[in-house]
Structures are given as C-alpha cells and as structure tokens.
Amino acid sequence: MTDQLERDLRALFAEDAERAPAAGALADDARRRARRHRRSRMAWGAGALVAASVTAVAVLGGTALRDAPTVEQAATSSPTSRPSGALPMGPLGEVVSCAFGYSPREVGRSAFAFDGTVVAFGPAHSDRPRGVLHHVGVTFTVSEWFAGGSGPTVTVDMPQPGGWSEDGLVTYGLGSRLLVSGDHRWGGTTMADAIAGYCGFTRYYDEATADSWRAATR
Amino acid sequence: MGFEEYVAEQGQSLLRLAYVLTGDAHRAEDLTQTALADAYRHWGRITAARRPDAYVHRMLINAHLDWHRRRSSTERPTDLAGWEPPATIDPAEGIASRDQLRQVLATLPPRARTALILRYYADLDDAGIADAMGVSVSAVRATTSRALATLRGSGVVADLTETS
Structure with a gap:
C-alpha cells in the first residue's frame, strides 16, 4: 500500500527532476574527459615504466600467491629502481570512479591510513554475494598507523599481485613496504571490511610521502 | 548501440x-x-x-x-540507528510544504537518501537498488525502512496530509 509519505516523495523527486539542466554536449564532454584521464595515465605510465619492468619480471613468473616475490629481491640488482609513487591497482572491469584525485589532504579524509610491509596473503574478507571484487586479503606488519587503526598487524583487501589492473600490472609482493589508505567498504567501523584505496591512495613507501600523510592525518 | x-x-x-x-x-x-x-x-x-x-x-x-x-x-552508510532529526525540525511547529520535506531529506545520510531516490524516483525494486548501490537486498530494506521511519517521525507526514 502506498502511503502519503511515499506519494509525496514521488511527487517531490519528480518535481526536482523537472529542474535538471538540459543535456548539452554530454557525449563530447565525456569523451574529452576520458581522453584526459587516459593521457594522464600514459604520462604516469612512462615515468613508472622502468620501475614497473623490474617488478613485472618478478611477478610474471607465477600467479600463485605464495610464490609472489619480494620487492627487495627485485630491487637488489639495482637499488635505484625501487618502485615509487602510486601502486598500479585500478580495478579491471570494476565500477569505480576516481572522482577524487590523490593528495595527502584526501588521505586525511580516508577511514584509515598506515605504513606497513606485506607479510602474508589470504582470502578477501570484504566480498559479499552482490559485491565481489576478486581481491585478496593482504596482511601487513604495521610500522606506523596514521589514522583509523591500531595494533602490529592488519589485513586489508587489495588486487592480487601479478594481475592486470586498469593501471597496468599490479606490482607488489611479500616484503613490499607500502603506504596504504582506504575505506570501510560496507560502512563498517572496524578493519573487518577494510579495502585499500585505488586511484593513488595506496602507494609505494617513501619517507617524504609518509611525512606528508603523517602531517595530513595529525 | x-x-x-x-x-x-x-x-x-x-x-x-x-x-x-x-x-x-x-x-x-x-x-x-x-x-x-x-x-x-x-x-x-x-x-x-x-x-x-x-x-x-x-x-x-x-x-x-x-x-x-x-x-x-x-559516515556510517547503512546505520541510521543513532541518527536523529536536527533540532531545528520541531514537529510542533509543523512542516507544511514539500520544501520542508526536502530539508528533512537533506539531513539523511547520503546512502539512505540515495536509496529513497532510487525507489521513489527511479522506480527500482529492492534488488535493483541493491545492484545499483553494490549492497545486499537486506541492507537496502533496512536502510529505506529506517529512513522512512525517520521521515515519519519528524512530523512530515501528518503535516503534509493536513496541507495537501
């Protein structure tokens, strides 16, 4: 049965919809925006190519999680090629919009942020029947909590290392030291539904970035 | 296409x-x-x-x-249990227009408001809303039912009925 409130909600939303602006060149604008997005990714990709190639060799060897190599192993031949910047992990085929670009300030608004080293992989813990991301649960030993958590270890869901993402090959493994920020996928209040942020919100560790996260979350 | x-x-x-x-x-x-x-x-x-x-x-x-x-x-997207209408909405003063209903809606958590819009504007059923929002059907039911209860509790319904 439809009650008065439901009828009023229908009328109100219909009234609001009538006030919507007219669609102009939506298709052209969307294409332009998509091209800008692609160009920015290509620019980032060129800079990251050398670093990615080192770790790519390491992770392409196999997809079994237990065989995931360490970044240290990959980097021993050339210490200067240690990966830096954003972890390429935009989800392939998932419905995700990078509506907010990465900045330390935006990290400050994330549900959690920490500096940690990958020590184990396991099954994802945030999937539900209607929301499956095909991620893995990645356990970190935490060097420092910036926001949203406590304790020496934490597990968050992330794309599997060695897989392909929208940003390229997902290049990290056991021993990788990462700066991870993210959100509670289902609005929880504990780390039980924690998922690492895409779009630059999960990054390879470097001291300057860690400092900026510390300042943003103070 | x-x-x-x-x-x-x-x-x-x-x-x-x-x-x-x-x-x-x-x-x-x-x-x-x-x-x-x-x-x-x-x-x-x-x-x-x-x-x-x-x-x-x-x-x-x-x-x-x-x-x-x-x-x-x-934000706690699916948890409205602790949410209360803002103090400025006093049922005793009466809410006599859709603009005031709009104001009450604006105070709902974004996920609750989105669920109501998908149901009453986009005409989606619970499964459709769950699909669009990436949550379970039971979460949709809980969210919309709490949101409607909150709107009813604010005095909007009675006053809209009286003025319509």
Missing part, C-alpha cells in the same frame, strides 16, 4: 537522476560526465552486459556515493 547513440537516448535521463541525487546543476553535470567518461572507457564491456543501462546507473551512483565518502570518512 554506439556510445553517442546511448548518450543521445539516455543522457537527459541520467542528468535528471544526477540532479535529483545532488540538488545542484553543476554537480549533476559533473557527476553525469564522470559516469559517462567511465562508460566511454569501458564501452565494449558495457555493450556486452545484459543490461547496459543498469551498468551505467551503477557508475553514476558509485561516483555519487564516492564523492560523499571522500567528503566524510566518518
């Missing part, structure tokens, strides 16, 4: 939904373009989907909720 053809057919409808969600023309346009840019990048996958329109709607809803999530990491 090509991307351009899709936008020509569905663009205005998407923009209307975005406007109802945001209540702001600029943000509605930005949200629609964000969703369509995502759609353009994945167009091959979208046209292969059983219901391309639902796919694009999900992109739009996701971008909308993502915006709110980034604005407030403290």
Whole structure:
C-alpha cells in the first residue's frame, strides 16, 4: 500500500527532476574527459615504466600467491629502481570512479591510513554475494598507523599481485613496504571490511610521502 | 548501440537522476560526465552486459556515493540507528510544504537518501537498488525502512496530509 509519505516523495523527486539542466554536449564532454584521464595515465605510465619492468619480471613468473616475490629481491640488482609513487591497482572491469584525485589532504579524509610491509596473503574478507571484487586479503606488519587503526598487524583487501589492473600490472609482493589508505567498504567501523584505496591512495613507501600523510592525518 | 547513440537516448535521463541525487546543476553535470567518461572507457564491456543501462546507473551512483565518502570518512552508510532529526525540525511547529520535506531529506545520510531516490524516483525494486548501490537486498530494506521511519517521525507526514 502506498502511503502519503511515499506519494509525496514521488511527487517531490519528480518535481526536482523537472529542474535538471538540459543535456548539452554530454557525449563530447565525456569523451574529452576520458581522453584526459587516459593521457594522464600514459604520462604516469612512462615515468613508472622502468620501475614497473623490474617488478613485472618478478611477478610474471607465477600467479600463485605464495610464490609472489619480494620487492627487495627485485630491487637488489639495482637499488635505484625501487618502485615509487602510486601502486598500479585500478580495478579491471570494476565500477569505480576516481572522482577524487590523490593528495595527502584526501588521505586525511580516508577511514584509515598506515605504513606497513606485506607479510602474508589470504582470502578477501570484504566480498559479499552482490559485491565481489576478486581481491585478496593482504596482511601487513604495521610500522606506523596514521589514522583509523591500531595494533602490529592488519589485513586489508587489495588486487592480487601479478594481475592486470586498469593501471597496468599490479606490482607488489611479500616484503613490499607500502603506504596504504582506504575505506570501510560496507560502512563498517572496524578493519573487518577494510579495502585499500585505488586511484593513488595506496602507494609505494617513501619517507617524504609518509611525512606528508603523517602531517595530513595529525 | 554506439556510445553517442546511448548518450543521445539516455543522457537527459541520467542528468535528471544526477540532479535529483545532488540538488545542484553543476554537480549533476559533473557527476553525469564522470559516469559517462567511465562508460566511454569501458564501452565494449558495457555493450556486452545484459543490461547496459543498469551498468551505467551503477557508475553514476558509485561516483555519487564516492564523492560523499571522500567528503566524510566518518559516515556510517547503512546505520541510521543513532541518527536523529536536527533540532531545528520541531514537529510542533509543523512542516507544511514539500520544501520542508526536502530539508528533512537533506539531513539523511547520503546512502539512505540515495536509496529513497532510487525507489521513489527511479522506480527500482529492492534488488535493483541493491545492484545499483553494490549492497545486499537486506541492507537496502533496512536502510529505506529506517529512513522512512525517520521521515515519519519528524512530523512530515501528518503535516503534509493536513496541507495537501
């Protein structure tokens, strides 16, 4: 049965919809925006190519999680090629919009942020029947909590290392030291539904970035 | 169907939904373009989907909720238990217009408001709303039922009935 409130909600939303602006060149604008997005990714990709190639060799060897190599192993031949910047992990085929670009300030608004080293992989813990991301649960030993958590270890869901993402090959493994920020996928209040942020919100560790996260979350 | 053809057919409808969600023309346009840019990048996958329109709607809803999530990491999307109407809404003073209902709606958590819009504007059933928002059907039922209870508790219903 439809009650008065439901009828009023229908009328109100219909009234609001009538006030919507007219669609102009939506298709052209969307294409332009998509091209800008692609160009920015290509620019980032060129800079990251050398670093990615080192770790790519390491992770392409196999997809079994237990065989995931360490970044240290990959980097021993050339210490200067240690990966830096954003972890390429935009989800392939998932419905995700990078509506907010990465900045330390935006990290400050994330549900959690920490500096940690990958020590184990396991099954994802945030999937539900209607929301499956095909991620893995990645356990970190935490060097420092910036926001949203406590304790020496934490597990968050992330794309599997060695897989392909929208940003390229997902290049990290056991021993990788990462700066991870993210959100509670289902609005929880504990780390039980924690998922690492895409779009630059999960990054390879470097001291300057860690400092900026510390300042943003103070 | 090509991307351009899709936008020509569905663009205005998407923009209307975005406007109802945001209540702001600029943000509605930005949200629609964000969703369509995502759609353009994945167009091959979208046209292969059983219901391309639902796919694009999900992109739009996701971008909308993502915006709110980034604005407030403290939001509890499906938990309205602790939420109370703001003190300025006093049932004793009466709420006599849709504008006031609009004000009460604006105080709801974004996910609750989005669920109501998908039900009463987009005419989606619980499963459709769950699909669009990426949550379970039971979460949709709990969220909408709490949101409606909150609106009823604010005195909106009685006053709207009296003035309609």
